[in-house]
Amino acid sequence: MAQQVRGVVARRKGEPVSIETVVVPDPGPGEAVVRVQACGVCHTDLHYREGGINDDFPFLLGHEAAGIVEEVGEGVEDVAPGDFVILNWRAVCGRCRACLRGRPWYCFDTHNARQKMTLTDGTELTPALGIGAFAEKTLVAAGQCTKVNPAVAPQVAGLLGCGVMAGLGAALNTADVRRGDSVAVIGVGGVGGAAVMGARLAAAATVVAVDVDDRKLAQAEKLGATHTVNSRTTDAVRAIRDLTGGFGADVVIEAVGRPETYEQAFYARDLAGTVVLVGVPTPEMELKLPLLDVFGRGGALKSSWYGDCLPSRDFPVLIDLHLQGRLDLGAFVSETIGLGDVEEAFATMRRGDVLRSVVLF
Structure with a gap:
């Protein structure tokens, strides 16, 4: 049954973001619903709001995220409900010429969830980088979920979803x-x-x-x-x-x-x-x-591009190095904020006052 959650939406180019009710459908084949625990505020989200990526408004912003898998669709085997995961925006296909040559980090056919999240009036949302994680829950392709050691703090883990991994x-x-x-x-x-x-x-x-x-x-x-x-x-x-x-x-x-x-x-x-x-x-x-x-x-x-990473290879290793005290990923978390503070976080980021503001749910 579809769920309704709160999410940060950019409705029009250059306008302040707003908190809206977002409808998250049940996961279809190859999809997963993730309960978001933390999501970093990245320059890319601001680029979306400013129309610098494309004009497919309205956008559901947020993509540097970590959380718990809540439901999976048919055919999903790599993750299961209860898994702690980092979300990534490059779910590799396993079939393109790069993947077949053993270079999946160059995958030419990465993909996202097939279904769309919507506003309550049925307006389809475009999720930032195919994720849309400034929301209490989000729908993604299961391949966008990378399972890592749950001992790590979510606000630290999520940063590997984009800028820090890059x-x-x-x-x-x-x-x-x-x-x-x-x-x-x-x-x-x-x-x-x-x-x-x-x-x-x-x-x-x-x-x-x-x-x-x-x-x-x-x-x-x-x-x-x-x-x-x-x-x-x-x-x-x-x-x-x-x-x-x-x-x-x-x-x-x-x-x-x-x-x-x-x-x-x-x-x-x-x-x-x-x-x-x-x-x-x-x-x-x-x-x-x-x-x-x-x-x-x-x-x-x-x-x-995205640090030429392969999430299934790189995320678990980097998280383990962090937990061993050999890679201080926490140094990038300048502040933690609430869902309603994203617009102010954009202003803080523009001033150069932070490395990362992170929304905690």
């Missing part, structure tokens, strides 16, 4: 940072800060954090940066080279998503070094680089 994965998966490497991270908000933490977890010898905000640089030091550079007052490329023996970093992770910072990353890497773009650009942005420099400097220019 940053950790950019360092650990995409860049494949190795012991003794030098790494620079340009832009150290939530995603960049997680890239800093990932680089240190991989035993990088030097980790340079670059930003224009001294507050974020101070946070990056707590997350493992060995050096910080304020690029508002210092030439970032020169500073990174000076800190790496004049050569440039083995890996530079760009977590801003702008042409000018990508150019900094390109020239701040060592010969044959790696640049990883994990910051998300907007559609109108263009990049211009001398092709001879691209050829002559060698190395690799990579993009990292």
